[in-house]
Amino acid sequence: MIKLYDFKSSPNCQRVKVVLAEKNLPYEIVPVDLTKKEQKTPDYLKMNPYGKVPVLTDDSTVLYESLIINEYLEEKYPATALMPKDPAKKAKARILTDYGMAHFDSPYQKLRMELQKEAKEQSQPIIDGAKADLKKLLQRFEDELADQQYLLGDFSLVDANLIPRFTRLEGFGILPDPSLPRLGKYMERMKARPSVKSL
């Protein structure tokens, strides 16, 4: 039986929930209240020494780190394949996930921290700069989409991994953007998928 230690609004948990839903895998949610620091209790730290959600257990297997959990689910439950078989295409999938995570992280976190401040303490130049940087980075995905429905053509782990980040970029008002029309349509397509709707 699969169990997911989850905090509902956590983007890192959401990408795992998308994969579990896409693969139609039954699982139990174990809520972890981050506001009560339940992720730092000794028992929880035995499962994830980093003290973060998500943790996924699959019988006696205990895993953490959302991207690694998703790779595990893909290998252990391949019936609904979410990665290409071809090694070069698989490598490309990992490059796109890495780009969306690592390269977006600095401006994304900068913007998030700034917007968390009280309005009078926020710096408009920092907000504008981070938004401009994120928009520039999004152009790569706009180009990758070309005439495809999803980032690799078919729906894949890349889409599942990155959707929590894209929905937050929508929340920040960066998407949709007239200069990124394919991404706009892509987001509508993604949000229509039951796995994403149910988040």
Ligand SMILES: N[C@@H](CCC(=O)N[C@@H](CS)C(=O)NCC(=O)O)C(=O)O
């Ligand atoms: N790299 C980790 C990041 C996990 C993470 O940062 N989780 C956040 C919630 S989105 C968390 O548990 N924060 C609570 C804390 O750090 O105490 C992953 O992908 O799973």
